[in-house]
Amino acid sequence: MPILEVQHIEKHFGATQVLTDISFSLEQGQTISIIGSSGSGKTTLLRCLNFLEKPDGGSISVNGSIIFDASDPKTQLESEIRQKRLHFGLVFQNFNLFPQYTALQNVTLARELLAKERGGETKVQIEEAGRELLAQMGLADRASHYPHQLSGGQQQRVAIARALALHPDILCFDEPTSALDPELTGEVLKVIRSLAEQKTTMIIVTHEMAFARDVADQVIFMDGGVIVEQGEPHQVIDHPREERTKQFLARYAEA
């Protein structure tokens, strides 16, 4: 059974159709890369999965149970959305770290708030886990730095640790290196690669073709709000069948 099953998702903003009949599934421990030009709907799709946008049609299931169905209002209760969001983690293009908290506090804040509500872990345990996550990101010595004291690459790694702290079933990345200087993308991609090696379930929207091919088990090419082609990386990226995919990849090869 796939851990995530997305079926027939539709989304429009006013008269503009941004997602049309999006369906795909993802197995536990696998990674999907979503590629496509700007405005193709990749980011909107991620935002739909994280309940930052509400799809106009279709359904989303996690571990076999439906968490969203556009035709069933009972799956859209405001009170349950918060809980459902925790199936997913999201790493933003612009990091969106909380500026008034240290790196460690950014990682532990949400987990502490949850523990306060539900009991369970102590503050000390959460902090210990937070430090481990930062160490895993290669930031053990930056725990007490504030975001503005960190480089872009370091900030994005803190953001990844922050998302991992809540143990999401599926971790989503929205162009995680687009806001970084070229020399800083490597450190972030390296971290994501190691997460893939540890069989973290991930959906990565990216413009880094080489990275998408290396890290992903499956690649989805989107254009104009529809999935044009999906399959294994060497098939979609090295031997695309669709004309639109070929054109897109050709533009990348030139650049």
Place this chain on the structure above:
Amino acid sequence: MMKKLFALLLAAMMVLSLAACGAKEEPAPQEEQPAETPAETPAAESDVAYVQDKGTLVVGMTDFAPMDYKLEGSDEWVGFDADMARTFGAHLGVDVEFVEINWDNKAMELETKAIDAVWNGMTLTEETKSLMDCSDPYCMNAQVVVVAADKADQYQTVESLSGLNFAVENGSAGAEQLDILNIPYTAMDTQAKALMEVAAGASDACVIDLLMAGAMIGEGTSYPDLTYTVQLNSEEYGVGFRKGSDLVASFNEFWKGAYDAGTVDDIATTYGVDEAIVKK
């Protein structure tokens, strides 16, 4: 400028209140009367009863020696008007509360019942009589021109005054006199500020009440270097009440009694204004 603003606000509010309450003070000559008459209009109620009911007569005044002022280190208002007001309060069987008001707002203060009387050496002019119902005159006064003592001999006639920079209290009887003479002036919010203008040299002259000039300028006073020259008119002081108030009649009757009993003269002598008292 300020005066116009206040007048405008007052006018706007009056229009609104008249519109809202159905022309309660207009005689309503040609149109037919509204079917329902207001249950109670302020004029129909007894103001005396209203004051006695709440047990306090609120007197609106300003700091104005020798009528209303405080002695050094004391918090109590004294002066001819203050003492007479307390006597009137005793006559009505109520306490007297003094409130220092902004003189520009006196009509609004009365109309809104923030105060019950304006009693502060108020000159009876056409304007004050149109804004409130006034008592019979109780004290004589005049408007006099104040200049620096060392220049006094140049300004002994009305003709010599043109060309001087005048300061005068906004809307006061002095301002009215200057208007009649067509002399421009700078409006101040109190007579005391007008005096200060002359003392500071900001204005050449001001017009204030004779009673005040007698108490406040000349040798042995706060402004030894000032003196008064031309007397522009003679006028009378009265006490202002709300329009239609029966306090006016009550006051006139009280005053007559107090005058006959010698109380008025006693208190006037204390404050050096006995010469100015209107003979009854």
Place this chain on the structure above:
Amino acid sequence: MLLTVTMSLLEGFGTTLKLFLLTLLFALPLGLIISFGSMSRITPLRWMTRTVVWIIRGSPLLLQILVVFYGPGLLFDLPLLPRFTAALVTFIINYACYFSEIYRGGIQSIPRGQYEAGQVLGMTKRQIFFKVTLLQVIKRIVPPMGNEFITLVKDTALVRVISVYEIIWMGESYIKKGLIWPLFYTAVFYLVFNGLLTILFSWLEKKLDYFK
């Protein structure tokens, strides 16, 4: 003489301070409520709030004081509020409107990403407001608030129009006794107090300087 004048001016300044502190006590929270109204998704509420804010901010405070004090009596023959209360009510409404615009500016300047980051981390709206955005909003509104506080101190002088005996009134009353300097001496009280406020606000700004 200096001592007597100082004591009497201090008494007036007590009224000034009381008006200042009570205005802040009520206007700061009321302003927040008004700012929520002016950002509301309910269109009629939003427009109503913004219209009220426009009227209050667009008309002279002096007129508002006169209307609140004399208005009930002139328009409806109602009993008046006590003078100080009328002045206080006017100031609370007036300053709440100014504060609401500062809050609105502060809240709207927080990037959407901050709210979204909180949301995807499973925080409630309340948690996001108190744990994520509030301190950032405070950091942004401290400088304009400092200006408003100082303006408020000086605006209290307007209430003498309805005979609330604040410090300028007390200073002016000496003019009638032939003393001019007490009026100008009142400036010392304003300067000292506003100096303290300035120090307090620059200390606050420094305190919040640890993040950007």
